[in-house]
Amino acid sequence: MGKPTGFLEYGRVDATNRPIRDRIEDFEEFHALQATEVLTEQAARCMDCGVSFCHAGLSVDGLSIGCPLSNLIPEINDLVYRGLYETAYERLRKTHPFPEFTGRICPALCEGSCTLGEHELPVTIKDIEHFLDKHATAAGNLVPRIPTVRTGYKVAVIGSGPAGLACAEHLNQLGETVTVFERADRPGGLLTYGIPNMKLDKGIVARRVDIMQKEGVRFELGAEVGVDVPLASLLSEYDALVLCGGATQARMLAVPGGDLVGVAPAVTYLTNATRRLIDEGFEGEEHLSAEGKDVFIIGGGDTGNDCVATAIRQGARSVTQFEITPKPVETRAADNPWPLWPRVFKTDYGQYEAIEVFGHDPREFETSVAEVVGDEQGRVKAVRAMRYKNFRPVEGTDETRPAGLVLIAMGFLGPERTLIDALQLACDARGNVKTAPGHYATSLPSVFSAGDMRRGQSLVVWALMEGRQAAEECHGFLNKPS
Numbered sequence: 001m002g003k004p005t006g007f008l009e010y011g012r013v014d015a016t017n018r019p020i021r022d023r024i025e026d027f028e029e030f031h032a033l034q035a036t037e038v039l040t041e042q043a044a045r046c047m048d049c050g051v052s053f054c055h056a057g058l059s060v061d062g063l064s065i066g067c068p069l070s071n072l073i074p075e076i077n078d079l080v081y082r083g084l085y086e087t088a089y090e091r092l093r094k095t096h097p098f099p100e101f102t103g104r105i106c107p108a109l110c111e112g113s114c115t116l117g118e119h120e121l122p123v124t125i126k127d128i129e130h131f132l133d134k135h136a137t138a139a140g141n142l143v144p145r146i147p148t149v150r151t152g153y154k155v156a157v158i159g160s161g162p163a164g165l166a167c168a169e170h171l172n173q174l175g176e177t178v179t180v181f182e183r184a185d186r187p188g189g190l191l192t193y194g195i196p197n198m199k200l201d202k203g204i205v206a207r208r209v210d211i212m213q214k215e216g217v218r219f220e221l222g223a224e225v226g227v228d229v230p231l232a233s234l235l236s237e238y239d240a241l242v243l244c245g246g247a248t249q250a251r252m253l254a255v256p257g258g259d260l261v262g263v264a265p266a267v268t269y270l271t272n273a274t275r276r277l278i279d280e281g282f283e284g285e286e287h288l289s290a291e292g293k294d295v296f297i298i299g300g301g302d303t304g305n306d307c308v309a310t311a312i313r314q315g316a317r318s319v320t321q322f323e324i325t326p327k328p329v330e331t332r333a334a335d336n337p338w339p340l341w342p343r344v345f346k347t348d349y350g351q352y353e354a355i356e357v358f359g360h361d362p363r364e365f366e367t368s369v370a371e372v373v374g375d376e377q378g379r380v381k382a383v384r385a386m387r388y389k390n391f392r393p394v395e396g397t398d399e400t401r402p403a404g405l406v407l408i409a410m411g412f413l414g415p416e417r418t419l420i421d422a423l424q425l426a427c428d429a430r431g432n433v434k435t436a437p438g439h440y441a442t443s444l445p446s447v448f449s450a451g452d453m454r455r456g457q458s459l460v461v462w463a464l465m466e467g468r469q470a471a472e473e474c475h476g477f478l479n480k481p482s
């Protein structure tokens with residue numbers, strides 16, 4: 001513990017992001033970082049408490065306690081306080097394959113469980129992680145680590161989201177020969193096509209994939225397993241398969257007019273926006289641009305917030321976000337004590353942008369759409385909004401409002417069925433691939449699964465943790481003494 005009195009001397013200082021009026025003019029990343037000396041003081045706030053929960057990596061009643069990757073947070077903070085940034089990065093990399101992703105987009109489960117956070121504001125753990133990535137990049141320390149031993153076993157990883165990337169990286173480091181199959185034209189899963197560029201620059205994902213290729217991982221893109229690549233050939237050519245296909249089945253809007261032109265799943269819209277940005281000459285589908293439109297986003301969560309921010313950058317006339325549940329409480333409820341993740345009202349970057357641009361929070365709680373109204377060409381022209389109580393519409397609260405784009409951000413129903421049905425894999429009650437608790441082997445020998453496909457829609461940090469652990473289990477299976 002670098003400075004025993006640090007938490008008494010220094011208050012929390014958050015990074016000041018790019019000013020809203022500047023950043024909404026482009027799709028560049030909005031994160032900024034505190035100055036090095038400020039971050040060093042912030043690291044000194046860590047108390048190295050005897051029972052630190054920040055790295056516990058537990059899940060209780062569906063709520064997280066601490067970092068799923070079990071990052072060695074107090075040690076890292078201590079090293080940062082001492083100015084040993086390179087050692088701190090190495091310490092971080094012991095448990096964490098890709099700090100460059102979570103330093104930007106993790107909701108910081110660790111901070112929800114920081115002991116200092118019980119009485120004061122928690123340590124800025126995520127910003128310190130972001131800083132260490134930037135420092136390592138500037139110092140030229142993000143270099144391929146070429147494995148020195150090869151076991152001779154071949155593993156196919158299906159899906160290149162964070163779970164697939166973490167799994168492939170770890171298997172490769174353990175000596176297996178790994179090929180990643182990805183149906184999209186670029187690797188990264190939702191890191192590439194889902195999470196908007198202003199939150200995670202696509203160059204950061206490409207840089208990691210480039211390093212992994214130099215380390216020996218092969219990527220087959222535009223290769224949908226079960227469609228372009230027969231499963232039978234993978235099962236015979238590879239010693240093991242790890243399925244990391246995500247939970248990509250979006251929940252759709254089951255109301256009259258829910259299929260009109262101008263109603264789209266959030267990920268389709270966000271993918272379209274990213275492609276316009278990174279694919280030269282890509283025009284996209286005109287009906288999926290928010291420019292000049294009144295945009296309604298159904299779903300008040302993080303994906304909806306990404307849609308708010310994207311629509312603002314595209315020049316929407318207005319942006320409204322409907323959430324059917326009541327507004328969350330401002331401070332922890334009695335049944336949500338520290339160190340559980342706090343279920344409290346939060347305002348995210350897109351919502352702050354909407355407040356600045358339109359003068360009010362875009363969210364309307366206990367409200368949703370009862371009908372989408374179309375014009376003669378079958379295009380959206382209005383929504384009929386209603387107030388809801390306990391998920392039931394309240395009679396007499398109908399209000400028809402002009403709309404040009406309706407985006408559905410109501411969560412995901414689970415993994416797609418193609419691979420699961422073809423392999424006849426056992427699934428849990430929610431339709432996710434079933435494995436024993438804390439394990440990754442599926443009901444089919446030599447087939448493993450990790451990430452959203454196994455645990456349901458979750459977070460990047462959980463996907464990374466699962467990918468690494470599945471790699472360990474797969475490696476153990478292949479290399480068990482006979």
Ligand SMILES: Cc1cc2nc3c(=O)[nH]c(=O)nc-3n(C[C@H](O)[C@H](O)[C@H](O)COP(=O)(O)OP(=O)(O)OC[C@H]3O[C@@H](n4cnc5c(N)ncnc54)[C@H](O)[C@@H]3O)c2cc1C
Nearest residue numbers: 159161162163183189190225245246451452458459460463
């Ligand atoms: C809009 C949005 C924003 C989000 N923002 C955040 C955030 O800020 N922070 C955070 O922590 N989490 C965020 N999440 C959640 C996070 O992105 C996911 O939990 C995470 O990406 C899951 O990783 P995964 O590897 O399991 O699956 P995915 O990232 O979904 O990757 C699955 C991959 O498998 C591929 N695939 C599927 N089937 C096949 C097949 N048969 N053959 C070949 N390839 C196949 C898919 O094309 C895809 O690339 C967000 C989610 C969304 C939708």
Ligand code: SF4
Nearest residue numbers: 067102106109110126
């Ligand atoms: S990965 Fe996320 S939860 Fe883990 S230490 Fe980093 S910011 Fe915290």
